Amino acid sequence: MHEAGLMASVLGIIDQSRVENNIRRVTEITLKVGVLNGALPDALQFAFDALRSEYTWLDASSVLRIESVPAILLCFECHYQGPGSEMTCPACQSVLTQLIQGEEFDIVGFDGEVDESRKDRSLYEPLGRGGQ
Ligand SMILES: [Zn+2]
Numbered sequence: 576m577h578e579a580g581l582m583a584s585v586l587g588i589i590d591q592s593r594v595e596n597n598i599r600r601v602t603e604i605t606l607k608v609g610v611l612n613g614a615l616p617d618a619l620q621f622a623f624d625a626l627r628s629e630y631t632w633l634d635a636s637s638v639l640r641i642e643s644v645p646a647i648l649l650c651f652e653c654h655y656q657g658p659g660s661e662m663t664c665p666a667c668q669s670v671l672t673q674l675i676q677g678e679e680f681d682i683v684g685f686d687g688e689v690d691e692s693r694k695d696r697s698l699y700e701p702l703g704r705g706g707q
Pocket residue numbers: 650651652653654655664665666667668669
């Protein structure tokens with residue numbers, strides 16, 4: 576499945592960024608997907624649910640958000656700019672058009688919990704647990 580491969584590479588990129596930013600748990604991932612991209616939001620969600628158990632930094636409450644980006648067509652003949660998924664201008668039927676959005680697949684970002692214990696470990700460890 577196309578979406579499973581896409582989702583696996585998204586999670587790989589986020590894993591790398593998460594480690595660099597000392598994030599131990601990712602709570603929310605946001606993607607921006609154009610309606611003409613070919614990747615279906617439902618299939619991406621399915622792939623995310625299937626893959627999440629393979630990553631220690633994801634759990635059942637981690638959320639995948641997908642922002643759908645509508646297709647916008649620009650016409651070089653009549654300067655129409657607006658919705659259109661065909662390459663023919665809906666205003667003047669010209670084929671001298673360009674799709675200016677609707678095919679993207681972007682990782683907008685992710686939220687997570689920073690691992691505070693790791694950051695502070697060097698300060699706390701010499702003091703011990705105290706009182707135990
Ligand atoms: Zn036109």
